[in-house]
Amino acid sequence: MFVKPCHGIVTSLYSNSRLDPVEKEVVRPHWGMDYGTHSDNTIAAAASGTIRFIDNTKNGKTGFGKYVVITHSNGWETLYAHLSSITVKVGQNVGQGQKIGVKGTTGNSTGIHLHFEISKGRWTNQYTHHVNPALYIDDPDVRHLQQMLNVLGYKVTVDGLYGNEVVKVVAAYQKANKLVADGVAGRVTMAAVEKSFASVAKPTPPPKKEEIRLFKPSSPTLNTSMIDKIEKATKDKVLQDPKWLAQAKAGTLSLDDALALSVYIDGNK
């Protein structure tokens, strides 16, 4: 039902206890997920619905900065926070993927990102109906991550959902690569995974053909005597295959074959 509301990688996951990035050393729940900044910071409705609430004050008391709440079918609601601008009005109907604003860093925020929440029922900041958005969004960036991890030997389902399986696998990758093992594939981890992937995913070059050294005698006399030798052996049926003589005359006889033929002819005269 929901699609990813913006471009950008996951920089923070839904969690019951997260170290607050603004009030450091304070652990509190993070009832949504964060998507980092991107060259295209358009925010779009995750599903069709009606704009129920807008806070257009830059530094409102909620900490969400400028934010939008949309009501969808069956009473589901989504929240989009820390926007730099809002381009819809309360009561307006929006289609899935329709622009509602632009990603920003208003409110309690340490950098440009979208804080996104899904509520299975009316959204309030009491978080009674909240669900983990990562389990509802098939994220193409997460699919890409899952595909790369599989190539790197970490077995993980490729479904675009950033569930516990992905968290565990990412943490394992991080641990193996001496990164902070928090299970979140943020910028540093993504860059590391891309690098590991690039190093193993290089197309294997076709095997080099073994170089064939041709029989190139240092004097024309030696060449003539070799041709004569092969010609005579062919005539005498010591050599059955006429290709040797043809190759010797064309100058395409390999050095190895020339040596072998010489020994063979001498031994079978």
Ligand SMILES: [Zn+2]
């Ligand atoms: Zn957040």
